[in-house]
Amino acid sequence: MKVPLLDLQAQYEPIMSKVKAAIDEVIAENDFILGHQVKEFEDKMANYLGIKYAIGCASGTDALVLAVQATGIGADDEVITTPFTFFATASSIWRNGAKPRFVDINPGTFNLDVEKLEAAITDKTRAIMPVHLFGQACDMTRIMEIAEKYNLKVIEDNAQGIGCTWDGKMSCSFGDVGTLSFFPSKNLGAMGDGGMCLTNDEELALKLRQLRVHGENPKYYHKWVGLNSRLDTIQAAVLGVKLDYLSQWSEGRRANAAFYDEQLADIPQVKTPYIHPSAVSIYNQYTIYCENRDALIHHLKGKEIGCAIYYPLPLHLQECFAELGYKKGDFPMAEKASQSVLSLPIYPELTDAQKSYVVEAIKEFYQG
Ligand SMILES: *Cc1c(COP(=O)(O)O)cnc(C)c1O
Numbered sequence: 001m002k003v004p005l006l007d008l009q010a011q012y013e014p015i016m017s018k019v020k021a022a023i024d025e026v027i028a029e030n031d032f033i034l035g036h037q038v039k040e041f042e043d044k045m046a047n048y049l050g051i052k053y054a055i056g057c058a059s060g061t062d063a064l065v066l067a068v069q070a071t072g073i074g075a076d077d078e079v080i081t082t083p084f085t086f087f088a089t090a091s092s093i094w095r096n097g098a099k100p101r102f103v104d105i106n107p108g109t110f111n112l113d114v115e116k117l118e119a120a121i122t123d124k125t126r127a128i129m130p131v132h133l134f135g136q137a138c139d140m141t142r143i144m145e146i147a148e149k150y151n152l153k154v155i156e157d158n159a160q161g162i163g164c165t166w167d168g169k170m171s172c173s174f175g176d177v178g179t180l181s182f183f184p185s186k187n188l189g190a191m192g193d194g195g196m197c198l199t200n201d202e203e204l205a206l207k208l209r210q211l212r213v214h215g216e217n218p219k220y221y222h223k224w225v226g227l228n229s230r231l232d233t234i235q236a237a238v239l240g241v242k243l244d245y246l247s248q249w250s251e252g253r254r255a256n257a258a259f260y261d262e263q264l265a266d267i268p269q270v271k272t273p274y275i276h277p278s279a280v281s282i283y284n285q286y287t288i289y290c291e292n293r294d295a296l297i298h299h300l301k302g303k304e305i306g307c308a309i310y311y312p313l314p315l316h317l318q319e320c321f322a323e324l325g326y327k328k329g330d331f332p333m334a335e336k337a338s339q340s341v342l343s344l345p346i347y348p349e350l351t352d353a354q355k356s357y358v359v360e361a362i363k364e365f366y367q368g
Contacts, residue, residue: 001303001304001353001357002304003305003306003345003350003354003357003358004306005307005308005344005345006185006306006347008184008189010347011249011348011349015245019191019241019242022037022237022238022241023234023237025237026233027234031233032232032233033233034230034233035236037233037237038231038236040236040240041056041236041239041240042054042055042056042196042231042236044240044243045180045196045198045243046198048163048243048246049162049163049172049178049198050170051170051172051173051178051198051199052200052202052205053198053199053200053202053208054198055196055198055205055209055212056194056196056212056231056236057194057197057212057230057231058194058212058227058228058229058230059183059193059194060088060159060179060180060181061091061092061181061195062195062212063181063195063196063197064088064157064179065096065229066208066211066226066229067092067155067179067197067208068092068093068095068096068098068127068155069211070177070204070208070211071126071127071153071155071177071204072126073093073098073127073153074096074098075097075098076097076124077125078098078100078101078124078125079100079101079126079127079128079129079155080100080101080103080112080120081093081101081102081112081128081129081157082102082103082105082130082133083102083104083105083314083315083317083326083334084105084110084311084315084331084333084337085131085133085157085315086159086310086311087315087318088159089129089131090102090315090321093129094321098126099124099324100129100315100321100324101120101125102315102316102326102331103117103331104116104330104331104333104334105333105334105337106333107336108274109133109136109138109274109275109276110134110337111130111131111132111133111136111138111139112131114138114139114142114146117143117146118146121150121152125152126152126153127153127154127155128146128147128153128155129155129156130143130157131156131159132157132158132160132161132164132171133161134273134281134283134284134285134286134287134310135160135187135281135282135284135285136161136164136273136275136279136281137161137164137165138156138166139276140156140166140167140169140171140174141166141167141278143175144174144175153175153176154174154175154176155175155178155179156171156172156174156175156177156178157179158171158179158180159179159181159186160181160187160285161282162180162187162246162282163246163282164279164280164281164282165279167278172198173198173200176199176201176204177197177199177201177208178197178198178199180195180196180198181194181195182194182195182235187249187250187284188239188242188243188246189242190232190235190238190239191234192232192234192235193232194232194239195229195231196231210223210224210226211224212228212230213226213228250282250348251348252348252349253282253283253286253346253347254280254281254283255348256286256346256347256350256355257281257283257286257346260272260286260344260355260358263356263359264288264359267362267366267367269290269291269292269366270288270291271289271290272288273286273287273288283346285310285343285346286343286344286346287310287341288341288342288343289337289341290340290341290342291340291366293339293341293342296342297309299364299365300361300362300365303361305344305345305357305358305361306345307344309338309343310341310343312338313338314335314337314338316330316334317335344358345358
């Protein structure tokens with residue numbers, strides 16, 4: 001039986017006629033750059049997350065780059081973040097001339113360890129960039145307390161956390177700016193690249209809106225050096241259709257996670273994901289710790305079960321960040337995670353037979 005890590009075919013099949021109709025409308029109107037569908041989707045997304053302003057842009061990476069620039073962070077500044085995340089989290093800081101300063105993760109949640117945060121603050125620190133990794137929100141209560149105490153900005157990298165909550169409140173709504181990615185493998189994926197910034201701050205929203213069109217206002221008059229980074233009208237039309245299904249898809253992912261949690265509980269070589277009692281995860285990934293990982297991957301691949309390592313090398317050990325001066329051993333929890341994590345298929349369209357097949361394959365590997 002084939003169980004891919006993600007099955008976009010299965011996702012699109014039931015909604016394809018609506019998606020195609022939305023695309024056809026854009027083609028008929030020829031309004032390809034910032035057409036009305038962009039504004040409509042921005043409003044719909046803002047409403048979904050309960051945040052005032054949404055600014056669509058070309059990718060989740062650009063959303064972060066724009067957020068860092070909009071909050072006034074640049075040369076000589078430091079931004080505290082996690083080394084156990086996708087590359088774009090730290091590159092967005094770097095691209096603005098600032099330096100990422102890493103803090104180790106909590107090995108349970110995989111998120112930035114709030115107990116270690118304060119010790120990393122220096123007189124150059126301007127912001128904290130928490131990442132709601134794998135769909136689970138960070139401890140935003142503690143992060144906002146520390147940010148207020150030291151007068152720091154907070155930019156939430158919510159590329160993997162769309163719709164997840166902390167203490168009943170949506171991620172993206174705690175800090176100064178939150179960002180989304182609509183990369184096809186995210187919980188709300190476009191048919192290409194796309195991203196978004198969200199904020200409750202009217203001034204920041206205005207600045208972000210200008211920064212995505214070269215920093216111009218009015219046209220051909222530039223207050224800042226911005227980007228060319230718009231959410232494509234066709235992508236906005238597709239996403240507008242798909243957003244109606246997001247809550248139901250998140251429920252499906254949680255149900256699948258509950259199944260795995262129960263079925264994998266008695267395998268001593270596997271540790272299922274820990275979700276903090278204040279967090280509701282949307283499981284962008286279902287990520288386990290496992291022993292003998294490479295052999296397990298080989299076993300699963302042989303049975304046509306998709307799986308992946310997010311992430312094999314923490315960011316403090318990436319070649320391009322060598323001049324930051326970090327070395328192996330600096331963040332043992334992130335390093336340990338990168339050695340033993342594995343993400344399993346969790347997408348909502350998984351059938352009962354597929355889920356059982358995954359569980360049986362893992363049991364067979366460890367228990368024979
Ligand atoms: C996917 C992702 C991004 C970047 O999003 P793109 O749309 O691929 O540019 C940034 N941060 C995290 C944590 C991500 O998972």
